[in-house]
Amino acid sequence: MTTLTINGESRSIKASPDTPLLYVLRDELALNAAKYGCGLGQCGACTVIVDGKAIFSCITPVMLLEGRTITTLEGLGSPDAPGPMQRAFLAEQAAQCGYCIPGMIMRAQALLNRDPHATDESIKGELQPHLCRCGTHMRILRAIRRAAEEMKLKTADARTRR
Amino acid sequence: MTHAVSRRGVLAGAGALIIAFRLSGAHAQTETGTGGKPSKHGLPGSLDDTPRIDAWIRIDASGAATILTGKAELGQGLKTALLQVAAEELKLPLARLSLITADTARTPNEGYTAASHSMQDSGTAIRHAAAQAREILRDEAARRLGVPATSLQIRNGEVFGPNRMRLGYGELVRDQMLTVDAQQTSHLTSPADFVVMNQPVPRIDIPAKVTGGAAYVQDLRPEGMLHGRVVRPPSYGATLRDCDVAQVEQMGGIVKVVRDGNFLGVLADREWTAIQGMRTLAATTTWIEQQALPDSADLPAALMKLPSHDTTIHDTGNPGEPGILVEGTFSRPYLTHGSIGPSCAIAQFGDGKLTVWTHTQGVFFLRDAIAGMLRMPAENVRCIHAEGSGCYGHNGADDAAADAAMLALAMPGRPVRVQLMREQEHAWDPFGPGMVVKLRATVGGDGAIADWRHEVWSQSHMMRPGPPGALIAARLKADAFPPAPPVALAQPEGGGDRNAIPLYEIPNSKVVSHFLPDMPLRGSSMRSLGGYLNVLSIESVLDELAARSGQDPVTFRLRHIEDPRAREVIETAASRFGWAGRVKRSESTGFGFGFARYKNLEAWCAVAVEIEVPRQSGVVRVRRIVAAVDTGQVVNPDGIRNQIEGGILQSMSWTLFERVTFDRTRVTSVDWSAYPIMRFDSVPESVEVRLIDRPGDAFYGVAEAAQGPAGAAIANAIRDATGVRMYELPFTAARIKRAVAVRSEG
Numbered sequence: 001m002t003t004l005t006i007n008g009e010s011r012s013i014k015a016s017p018d019t020p021l022l023y024v025l026r027d028e029l030a031l032n033a034a035k036y037g038c039g040l041g042q043c044g045a046c047t048v049i050v051d052g053k054a055i056f057s058c059i060t061p062v063m064l065l066e067g068r069t070i071t072t073l074e075g076l077g078s079p080d081a082p083g084p085m086q087r088a089f090l091a092e093q094a095a096q097c098g099y100c101i102p103g104m105i106m107r108a109q110a111l112l113n114r115d116p117h118a119t120d121e122s123i124k125g126e127l128q129p130h131l132c133r134c135g136t137h138m139r140i141l142r143a144i145r146r147a148a149e150e151m152k153l154k155t156a157d158a159r160t161r162r
Numbered sequence: 163m164t165h166a167v168s169r170r171g172v173l174a175g176a177g178a179l180i181i182a183f184r185l186s187g188a189h190a191q192t193e194t195g196t197g198g199k200p201s202k203h204g205l206p207g208s209l210d211d212t213p214r215i216d217a218w219i220r221i222d223a224s225g226a227a228t229i230l231t232g233k234a235e236l237g238q239g240l241k242t243a244l245l246q247v248a249a250e251e252l253k254l255p256l257a258r259l260s261l262i263t264a265d266t267a268r269t270p271n272e273g274y275t276a277a278s279h280s281m282q283d284s285g286t287a288i289r290h291a292a293a294q295a296r297e298i299l300r301d302e303a304a305r306r307l308g309v310p311a312t313s314l315q316i317r318n319g320e321v322f323g324p325n326r327m328r329l330g331y332g333e334l335v336r337d338q339m340l341t342v343d344a345q346q347t348s349h350l351t352s353p354a355d356f357v358v359m360n361q362p363v364p365r366i367d368i369p370a371k372v373t374g375g376a377a378y379v380q381d382l383r384p385e386g387m388l389h390g391r392v393v394r395p396p397s398y399g400a401t402l403r404d405c406d407v408a409q410v411e412q413m414g415g416i417v418k419v420v421r422d423g424n425f426l427g428v429l430a431d432r433e434w435t436a437i438q439g440m441r442t443l444a445a446t447t448t449w450i451e452q453q454a455l456p457d458s459a460d461l462p463a464a465l466m467k468l469p470s471h472d473t474t475i476h477d478t479g480n481p482g483e484p485g486i487l488v489e490g491t492f493s494r495p496y497l498t499h500g501s502i503g504p505s506c507a508i509a510q511f512g513d514g515k516l517t518v519w520t521h522t523q524g525v526f527f528l529r530d531a532i533a534g535m536l537r538m539p540a541e542n543v544r545c546i547h548a549e550g551s552g553c554y555g556h557n558g559a560d561d562a563a564a565d566a567a568m569l570a571l572a573m574p575g576r577p578v579r580v581q582l583m584r585e586q587e588h589a590w591d592p593f594g595p596g597m598v599v600k601l602r603a604t605v606g607g608d609g610a611i612a613d614w615r616h617e618v619w620s621q622s623h624m625m626r627p628g629p630p631g632a633l634i635a636a637r638l639k640a641d642a643f644p645p646a647p648p649v650a651l652a653q654p655e656g657g658g659d660r661n662a663i664p665l666y667e668i669p670n671s672k673v674v675s676h677f678l679p680d681m682p683l684r685g686s687s688m689r690s691l692g693g694y695l696n697v698l699s700i701e702s703v704l705d706e707l708a709a710r711s712g713q714d715p716v717t718f719r720l721r722h723i724e725d726p727r728a729r730e731v732i733e734t735a736a737s738r739f740g741w742a743g744r745v746k747r748s749e750s751t752g753f754g755f756g757f758a759r760y761k762n763l764e765a766w767c768a769v770a771v772e773i774e775v776p777r778q779s780g781v782v783r784v785r786r787i788v789a790a791v792d793t794g795q796v797v798n799p800d801g802i803r804n805q806i807e808g809g810i811l812q813s814m815s816w817t818l819f820e821r822v823t824f825d826r827t828r829v830t831s832v833d834w835s836a837y838p839i840m841r842f843d844s845v846p847e848s849v850e851v852r853l854i855d856r857p858g859d860a861f862y863g864v865a866e867a868a869q870g871p872a873g874a875a876i877a878n879a880i881r882d883a884t885g886v887r888m889y890e891l892p893f894t895a896a897r898i899k900r901a902v903a904v905r906s907e908g
Binding site for chain 2: 015019020023026027028030031032033035036037038039040042043045072073074076077078079082086089090093095096097098099100101102105124125127128130131132133134135136137138139141
């Protein structure tokens with residue numbers, strides 16, 4: 001039995017330790033956001049955050065994840081209370097079919113957590129492992145910039161109050 | 163043929179009598195699968211096939227409305243746009259409306275959700291049905307209140323009369339009240355009074371998609387669900403020699419292995435177990451394969467050598483005076499739809515009945531094909547649309563549904579979910595067909611185009627189900643179905659010859675369509691069909707004629723086109739871009755322009771681009787893009803912008819990067835490393851979309867309007883930057899670099 005910490009909760013996993021995280025999230029824990037896209041780490045649709053870093057859940061067996069902190073898109077907010085990055089994607093209507101979006105959001109969230117002042121070039125560079133087939137790239141970039149602004153304001157606000 | 167494009171647009175004062183629709187029917191079979199018959203009732207859009215108002219609009223005792231459509235959400239924003247239309251005409255707040263999409267047991271049959279037909283088919287039907295439902299409710303209120311209907315006003319689902327009299331829709335509605343056929347005339351809301359239409363209403367499907375809601379068929383988990391996976395043959399026509407079913411059946415967690423002829427599948431309680439079972443089964447299976455694929459080294463030549471059915475689809479005038487000659491052979495390779503989520507379906511069989519949840523584009527046609535494949539009566543099969551990853555045409559959706567149906571039959575009572583693996587989606591996709599265009603044109607001494615001859619070679623772009631043999635599983639099972647016969651989509655919408663007839667005024671012009679009944683690789687509908695290559699070729703030659711005769715490309719286009727709506731998008735794109743005052747930043751800079759009216763019948767779109775392409779590297783970097791679009795009456799301006807931006811970026815990807823590869827036996831581009839598409843490092847710096855406002859006009863299909871013009875604009879910008887005209891798609895850095903080198907040597 002593997003124990004994983006997912007979105008702040010400790011979960012006991014029945015799946016065999018070599019099972020990629022993606023199938024545990026979707027199949028065992030009924031979490032929808034991480035998507036199967038290629039199973040090869042080529043498209044980014046399965047991306048989640050582990051200890052602050054974006055990883056491909058389709059090629060990461062759960063045996064490597066015991067004791068580490070896993071965040072999925074569900075951990076960033078809900079339809080009723082979306083997080084800043086989700087709000088930004090809604091505000092920019094940054095989706096067409098939307099299948100690639102959860103992975104994009106997770107990669108962008110990890111980047112902004114690490115570097116709230118990420119430049120446009122570094123955002124683009126960071127998203128290089130992610131594919132979007134609908135051609136929503138311009139909106140995805142706008143949404144991430146919007147989220148970065150909002151997160152910066154929040155940080156500035158918190159500093160002023162201190 | 164003229165019937166298909168006839169339209170009436172009457173706008174009559176404050177009484178808001180507007181009739182702005184295009185009669186459907188009376189034209190050749192179209193990509194939606196619903197044409198080919200004369201108009202039955204003279205009613206607009208899909209009302210002509212399904213005239214009963216309550217087939218589209220139902221109102222319950224609470225006054226809330228349910229809207230029904232036979233079209234499907236493909237990520238294009240259809241749900242939101244249809245609800246906007248219904249809310250506007252019903253005078254109900256959006257929040258009081260719900261929507262049921264394509265379901266063979268519940269909704270009208272509107273054929274395939276394809277060819278940018280949804281707003282003109284379903285949007286038009288719902289708009290008129292909603293307007294007529296509103297009138298019926300108002301008349302009922304007038305009867306009950308004993309006042310003339312003209313003295314009543316309607317707001318927020320309530321009818322207001324004199325002396326504070328009011329009645330809600332819920333109070334007014336009675337059984338069967340809307341069980342009537344639509345009338346020929348609707349009292350539509352005037353664009354001046356729109357509160358929901360022509361507004362950028364946020365899409366209703368996006369919140370679930372950005373928060374991990376159950377947004378896709380991939381996310382459904384009915385009680386007792388099993389996971390299925392299939393083993394596909396390694397190549398077309400491969401036959402199974404031997405496989406070790408027992409070894410897989412002994413694996414822990416495997417519930418069943420299914421073999422039916424060349425069809426192989428596994429069922430398991432868990433998805434990862436199913437994948438491991440599939441891998442083991444594939445490893446223990448041997449196949450007999452044939453070398454049946456063409457020589458990929460010269461695909462254009464291979465295609466042009468195939469037997470063809472030739473049709474002259476356009477022929478005017480006589481050969482003109484000799485002038486400056488431009489000729490070229492343009493080609494595109496096979497392209498894959500490339501959905502980011504491999505196709506998926508869930509099927510459940512019990513009591514002789516089969517239900518399939520699927521992201522097909524045509525639930526009714528798929529139902530018929532699956533029923534045929536399983537030799538079941540069609541009434542015992544129900545197909546329900548559930549959203550998938552974007553499809554961009556006929557991808558693996560129908561095949562996955564057939565696979566799920568096959569496996570569900572083997573496990574009665576249990577819902578079976580099948581998702582294709584990446585390599586299965588890539589290898590077995592019904593590709594956008596490889597195509598060739600030969601174009602030869604001259605510009606005379608007066609600077610006008612004198613002669614034009616366009617020939618296009620293509621296999622079918624319409625191999626969708628209907629016939630069971632269009633489904634992979636039906637071709638593989640022991641009692642196999644023959645391959646579906648090739649369908650040639652006819653003009654005016656066309657298939658491989660879509661957009662092959664130039665819109666420009668040319669005194670002497672001939673267009674020949676060479677339809678190839680053979681299908682060297684499996685192919686079918688992919689966004690814009692032949693329109694992409696035909697437009698790219700026409701606009702490349704036009705550009706070349708302008709360059710060789712020393713004329714500005716935009717001025718040259720305007721000189722040859724009279725249609726005021728075409729002129730307006732060209733002029734708008736050019737002026738927003740600053741075309742006339744354009745200045746090259748460096749010797750690598752190129753400017754390019756492209757224009758088309760989609761299918762010569764739908765939205766008008768012009769695209770201007772600025773690129774940088776250093777001769778040493780051949781790497782195209784797109785700086786900015788400006789597009790102008792006229793799609794008639796706008797329902798959701800942000801939805802249209804999203805579609806046009808997406809169409810431009812997808813077309814950039816086709817144009818610069820994409821090619822299905824194969825050897826003599828197998829498709830070899832089976833993942834994203836072998837089939838690269840655009841990544842973020844190639845995204846333009848800016849994309850601007852200008853919409854032309856056409857209040858009161860009909861809906862013109864827009865979702866595929868940008869692909870041709872965007873590809874053409876890039877081709878022309880490469881020529882402008884390097885002096886090299888590119889002919890063979892994709893225009894990769896290596897090919898551009900080579901073409902530049904050859905030119906400088908010459």
